[in-house]
Amino acid sequence: MRAYVFTDKALARHAGRFVWLELNTDLEKNAVFQEKYPVESWPTFFIIDPREEKALVRFAGSATVAQLEKLFEDGERAYLGKAEGAEAALAWGDSLYGQGKPAEAAEAFSRALAEAPADWSRRGRTLESLLTALWGAKQTEACARKAMQELPLVPRSPSLANATTMGLICALSLPPDHPAGKELVRTLEAKAVEVMAPPLIDMPADDRSGLYEAMVEARSAAGDAAGSKALAEQWLTFLEGEAAKAPNPEARTVFDSHRMVAALALEEPMRVVPAIEQSERDLPLDYNPPARLANLYRMLGRLDEALAANDRALARVQGSRRLRVLSDRSAIQVARGEKDAAVKTLEEAIAYGKSLPEAQVSQRQLDALVKKLAEVKAK
Incomplete structure (x- = not known):
């Protein structure tokens, strides 16, 4: 968003309309904000009513300039209390989601879609918000079914692509023995293929990447290894092209995590190592490049380099993201045959996680570390 959207000159006309704030959720001093306005994925955008300090809009995920401008309008309409009908239901849904409900x-959001006319300009945005809310409420089957029901009503747009991705992710998350799981995946995968087909939707590259990732996972879940790899090749080629067009190093590193996942799906980790090594040289204060390199080196069997890269990442990372880097370190130590060191690292990670403000670390993260510790001890 910082590299490709916030710099767009079209946003300048909104400069005096809001008080703008960006928060780094890795910093403990910002936990108070997160206690009041929960953040589960990054980026998340809030429009907050200063009179009551309540969230008028909460939107998770990246957005285009046009999508941001609609969010601005929705927030302002809710602030002024002028919403009626479907727009009032949308505003109420935004408020509830902002409250962590x-x-x-x-x-x-479902009521808003039911009450809205077929050509409602907020339909795509509302469906995105509905599916994200259902995912957050762990109602994954309902999420997949709502996607199937509502996607045909959404015009070709970034919102259509994002809602398709979310619906497919929900379907893929169902248990393998779910009676409707395979059919839901097949239907939503077919919709994803349609969304990816020409004429291409003008959407952020990371959103297109997210749809590729879900499609690769769908092919893998279907047992189609060749189809999964073919899609992963298309995905990685797309990302390499986008990275080559990036105007500066920060913009180029936007694609590093996506390229890494695509390369691993393709079983060619070495293909992305030079690019991420360049990212570390270009952004020496960012923990992400060395953290990614540590994992890649481990997968390539270059364990000394993996541990050194992990050291560099640990020197730069803080907050809950440090837990992931420590967990990765334990995997390197296990690969090196250093069981005692891996146990100590995981114990350090658990203790550090417990020391963080509750708003900045999830119980799921801590549970995963405890489970991993038990597995390493049992080796």
């Missing part, structure tokens, strides 16, 4: 928010 995803199930109740999903009901309001």
Whole structure:
């Protein structure tokens, strides 16, 4: 968003309309904000009413300039209390989601879609918010079914692509023995293929990458290894092209994590190593490049380099993201045959996680570390 969207001159006319704030959720001093306005994925955008300090809009995920401008309008309409009908239901859903009530928010978003005319300009955005809320409420089957029901009503747009991705992710997350799981995946995968086909939707490259990732996972879940690899090749080629067009190093590193996942799906980790090594040289204060390199080196069997890269990442990372880097370190130590060191690293990670403010670390993260510790001890 910082590299490709916030710099767009079209946003300049909104400069005096809001008080703008960016928060780094890795910093403990910002935990108070997160306690009041929960953040589960990055980026997340809030429009906050200063009179009552309540969230008028909460939107998770990246957005185009046009999408941001619609969010601005929705927030202002809710602030002024001028919404009626479907727009009032949308505003109520936004408010509930901003309060961390995803199930109740999903009901309001569903009502907005039911009450809206077929050509409602907020339909795509509302569906995105509905599916995200259902995911947050762990209602994954409902998420997949709502996607199937509502996607045919959404015009070709970034919102259509994002809603398709979310619906497919929900379907893929269902248990393998779910009676409707395979059919839901097949239907939504077919929709994803349609969305990817020409004429191409003008959407952020990371959103297109997210759809590729879900499609690769769908082919893999279907047992189609060749199809999964063919898609992963298309995905990585797309990302390499986008990275080559990036105007500066920060913009180019936007694609590093995506390229890494695509290369691993393709089983060619070495293909992205030079690019991420360049990112570390270009952004020496960023923990992400060395953290990614540590994993890549480990997969390539270059364990001394992996440990050194992990050292560099640990020197730069803080907050809950440090837990992931420590977990990765334990995997390197296990690969090196250093079981005692891996146990110590995981114990350090658990202790550090417990020391963080509750708003900045999830119980799921801590549970995963505890489970991993038990597995390493049992080796």
